[in-house]
Amino acid sequence: MLPPTWLVGKKTRLRALEVEDVPFFKRCRLAIDPQARGFVIQTLDGTDIGVLGLLVSGPHAAVALGFVDERRYVDGSAADALRVICNGLPRTLPVQRIEALVPTGSHSVEAHRKAGFHREGVLREALLDGKVYRDAAVMSVLFDA
């Protein structure tokens, strides 16, 4: 069954995360808040390539990405999945800000920028990577709610 049209982009589409996706989720090295909604990012032909976590809290939302293959951050897939959320979410919920914490120096920063995210600053030692805290760029896109 195809997902709603708002969950389909030019290169990727999103489907809801199912229990059987948990091992795949772990392969994508993404830890998300238990309150967050999980999505599997697929290519348009239905291949699972990554995951997306989305936490909505009133007018604010936070998004996080993970991919099995890091090259997805540079081949346009990551930016496309982010555009899907940024284009569709404000049509569904009264969200006026979507933000992301992105490891500094990673290809993910550029993927977020391409999707319209603005870099607001760097939070020092804000992302736990294994046992090490790493700096994170806080990036956001705003909407009229």
Next chain:
Amino acid sequence: MPKIVLTGGPGGVRLERAGPKHAAALRDGFNSGAAAASTRWHLPHSLSAMSLRGQQRYAIMRSERLIGTCRFSEPQYAGLELAIVIFDPEERGRGAGTFAVSKMCEIAFTTVGTHRVELGVYPDNAAAIRVYEKCGFRHEALLRRYVHHEGEWRDLVWMAVLKRDWLAAPGGRR
């Protein structure tokens, strides 16, 4: 609840672990409106809401008068989030805030053991930003349209101090 008192502030200012005896003064402080322009609290507080169970809240005292409060909460991003308010405008600029923030950092880094303390402040609250900078906080980000305050979306300056910086400060910050 064990009585925790941290003394040594200017003019005898001290921090006390907040308890039932502070509840009425805390409620009145929050509800006075004197702090509304610079804080993220918006709705009136009830006495029962000030029961303080499970909160890491401290009362900022001058003599027997509660002049403000501060507390830790779950962080927006990482570590601990610190919130502080000096209720009485005449008490601002007299060192109580700097003392309280400094002591809260000491608690966070030496007792709780967190690696980072963070907070948000309105960009036009220059006096508060100066206090945080004096205590080692650094400006990390300008979060756009982050708080809805008195009818408009406002930006928030996000600041943080790391344990390693706090420990490495010349002479310590204690």
